[in-house]
Amino acid sequence: MLNSETIIRQLQLPQQFPQILSSKTHSASFTHERITEILSRIQRISAIFAVLSLGWVFIDVIKMPWPIWGELAFGRMLCSALFFWLAGLRIDSTSVGMTYRRLLILFLTPIVFLIYAHNIFNYEQNQYSLAMATAYFYSPFIIVAVFGLFPLTAFEIVYLSVPLVIALSLFFQMLPELLGQQSALEVIWVLILVLGVSALSAMSQLTLMLKLFERGAFDNLTGLLSRSIGGNILNRQFQLSIRHDLPLMLLIFDLDHFKQINDRFGHAAGDDVLRSVAERIRATVRQQDAAIRWGGEEFLLMLPSTDMVVAKEFLDRLYKENLATLPDGRHVTASVGVAERRRDKALDWRQLLQLADERLYKAKQQGRNCYVTD
Numbered sequence: 606m607l608n609s610e611t612i613i614r615q616l617q618l619p620q621q622f623p624q625i626l627s628s629k630t631h632s633a634s635f636t637h638e639r640i641t642e643i644l645s646r647i648q649r650i651s652a653i654f655a656v657l658s659l660g661w662v663f664i665d666v667i668k669m670p671w672p673i674w675g676e677l678a679f680g681r682m683l684c685s686a687l688f689f690w691l692a693g694l695r696i697d698s699t700s701v702g703m704t705y706r707r708l709l710i711l712f713l714t715p716i717v718f719l720i721y722a723h724n725i726f727n728y729e730q731n732q733y734s735l736a737m738a739t740a741y742f743y744s745p746f747i748i749v750a751v752f753g754l755f756p757l758t759a760f761e762i763v764y765l766s767v768p769l770v771i772a773l774s775l776f777f778q779m780l781p782e783l784l785g786q787q788s789a790l791e792v793i794w795v796l797i798l799v800l801g802v803s804a805l806s807a808m809s810q811l812t813l814m815l816k817l818f819e820r821g822a823f824d825n826l827t828g829l830l831s832r833s834i835g836g837n838i839l840n841r842q843f844q845l846s847i848r849h850d851l852p853l854m855l856l857i858f859d860l861d862h863f864k865q866i867n868d869r870f871g872h873a874a875g876d877d878v879l880r881s882v883a884e885r886i887r888a889t890v891r892q893q894d895a896a897i898r899w900g901g902e903e904f905l906l907m908l909p910s911t912d913m914v915v916a917k918e919f920l921d922r923l924y925k926e927n928l929a930t931l932p933d934g935r936h937v938t939a940s941v942g943v944a945e946r947r948r949d950k951a952l953d954w955r956q957l958l959q960l961a962d963e964r965l966y967k968a969k970q971q972g973r974n975c976y977v978t979d
Contacts, residue, residue, distance in 0.1 A: 655688035753806030
């Protein structure tokens, strides 16, 4: 199972260069966020390409004689259907390989159409077909520029660009009349330069995304994991618990009468209390546990491979010493709701969280400063 030390080590970004070079250095949580964002952008771009492909049919009808525009329209509608399919795919999986396949489909589809269109132009060369074919000469540069819209690593860009450059090389070899005085090698070199600029843009987006993710991974006040990342970690821990048939304990802490602390002693004193409680939690949890500031004065603890007996021992240790001390010398107390995956037969992590939250409410009703396990 993942432990808190491993989680924190994965989330931190000690060196930017390895993170930009390869996705293997990314944490599982960041990979999930990045892949989800890439898939979302694929959907949006595919929808735009689908509409543009259909719209270009009307241009072909105006500029091209029959049957050329009919053959082009057939190819465009196929491309549009494929783009609509990409746009409609659900983001229900964050497989890296699946993401690469969708990217390749997005980039290679226009190139395949360009080759298809070239065959139609050769079928009946005339001023219309040659003029439109010349316009297609600039399409590969637009396709390559789209690379810059995705947060990709250097290795990913190389992996994805190799088939793209090969396909474009084939396109220009098949259409030498569009090159004019330039050689195919010169045009491919320009394409590689455009690809380099797009790669810098993609890696810049990745760098920014890494920095924003690092900021959001930890709570600024307490130094504990933040809620934004906590849900992803809880989901992964829950899946691991099911896969290995291990218990997973969830504890929700809520500080008693915290509003009164802020009202009586001020928000600065309230912040001191939260920091003290976080320190106390850190000193009590094991390496395999994860502590999250869930919101306000509420903390969430995940205890992997932990049954109810061990959880009660943990709670007894935590309650043995006071969580924090107020300026007037009184001790801060907390109410706790406890739930365990196997014991409570939770179907997913949200249900487990809901059970723990309901028991936290019972602890409040029972007079606070206690924990409820059922």
